[in-house]
Amino acid sequence: MPLLFPLTEFSVSPSFSVGYTISLVNGSNPCEGRVEISSSGGRGTVCDDYWDLSDAQVVCRQLGCGSAVAATSSASFGQGSGSIYLDDVNCTGSESSLFQCRHRGWGSHNCAHSEDAGVVCSVGYTISLVNGSNRCEGRVEISHSGGRGTVCDDYWDLRDAQVVCRQLGCGSAVAATSSASFGQGIGSIYLDDVNCTGSESSLFQCDHRGWGSHFCAHSEDAGVVCSVGYTVNLVNGSNRCEGRMEIWHSGHWGTVCDDGWDLNDAQVVCRQLGCGSAVAATSSASFGQGSGSIYLDDVNCTGSESSLFQCGHRGWGSHNCGHSEDAGVVCSVGYTISLVNGSNPCEGRVEISHSAGRGTVCDDYWDLRDAQVVCRQLGCGSAVAATSSASFGQGSGSIYLDDVNCTGSESSLFQCSHRGWGSHFCAHSEDAGVVCSGTTHLTLPQA
Secondary structure, three states: OOOOOOHHHOOOOHHHHOOOEEEEEEOOOOOEEEEEEEEOOEEEEEEOOOOOHHHHHHHHHHHOOOOEEEEEOOOOOOOOOOEEEEOOOEOOOOOOOHHHOEOOOOOOOOOOHHHEOEEEEOOOOEEEEEEOOOOOEEEEEEEEOOEEEEEEOOOOOHHHHHHHHHHOOOOOEEEEEOOOOOOOOOOEEEEOOOEOOOOOOOHHHOEOOOOOOOOOOHHHEOEEEEOOOEEEEEEEOOOOOEEEEEEEEOOEEEEEEOOOOOHHHHHHHHHHOOOOOEEEEEOOOOOOOOOOEEEEOOOEOOOOOOOHHHOEOOOOOOOOOOHHHEOEEEEOOOOEEEEEEOOOOOEEEEEEEEOOEEEEEEOOOOOHHHHHHHHHHOOOOOEEEEEOOOOOOOOOOEEEEOOOEOOOOOOOHHHOEOOOOOOOOOOHHHEOEEEEOOOOOOOOOOO
């Protein structure tokens, strides 16, 4: 229906709205029903022309009823009587009162009470996960005084699951499941085409097709797996901060496939375990093959996540791997850096020590930015020189890092990118060194 008046020319001013109250009537509780406006002059309704979830959101906020679940039309809560006060209401959704929204003009309408608008707010509606092994996984069900219903899996993804897990206090989303993976529900299907950004605090704040509107059967019921009840460990290493990636769930261990596995992914695991920075992301079952399930594949972290379960992946339990591709992680806890063969502890050949022994760093691409990180890490001031060609003598044993590329702002050498732990094209004649400003007398070694 075309608008007969510019919306910007008509609104109820704050002073005019004083003495007017909004309520919801004919619902099962005060937070759902037909929208009615009351004043000393009587009661009136709102027409459903252009009535949508943004308008309902404002009403729910105004009434302290949580988020909007539905904006209803066609007198779904019965027809009112008397005046129709508002028509062509157009809220942005951020207003604190319906009277702040644009509309056709007070009392101006081309409606009958058969078009009375209604609202369903989230107060009185609860979300739960059922048929899982714990309260933090299962089929998504919505309960209210009128019964229970499910959510359709059309467009259901990890962002939607993230909102459900947050709403339930269940940590991060591990998986958004489809095709009634936790069994088929019964009764109504309340939501379809759910589209969350992932930042909402409630599923009811997400866009959807409309309350009760769907093209689904219960064979498409959506589910969620949240991280509560799942733990991450590193096994088969020399300490708890290195080893094969394993995930514990419901009495079973499973592994992670190394497809796409890199230092960003390892960084998240080390942070999650309180194990410092990632030294290496290992592949090809370098810490031995696991057994049982492979839970994650194609993991894709940015490196800033606080949990592995916040990272993108192929889908829980979906993979094209064998255990010969089990991923591993080496974290910096248990690894120390020192400078040796210099005149004091703040200059010398860079050496890395851990329980398995000592090793050096290759000088390929080694520069002052890399040296700056080492000096900062050791509390030795600023970098004066990044030395090459074993200027502080050749080390022995392993060469742990090559092609080190720091930005200079890192707090640890282990946060810098590199070729891969133990991967190199060097000999000890190329061992890297550092001279830091935290010395009394600087004596630069001869090349």
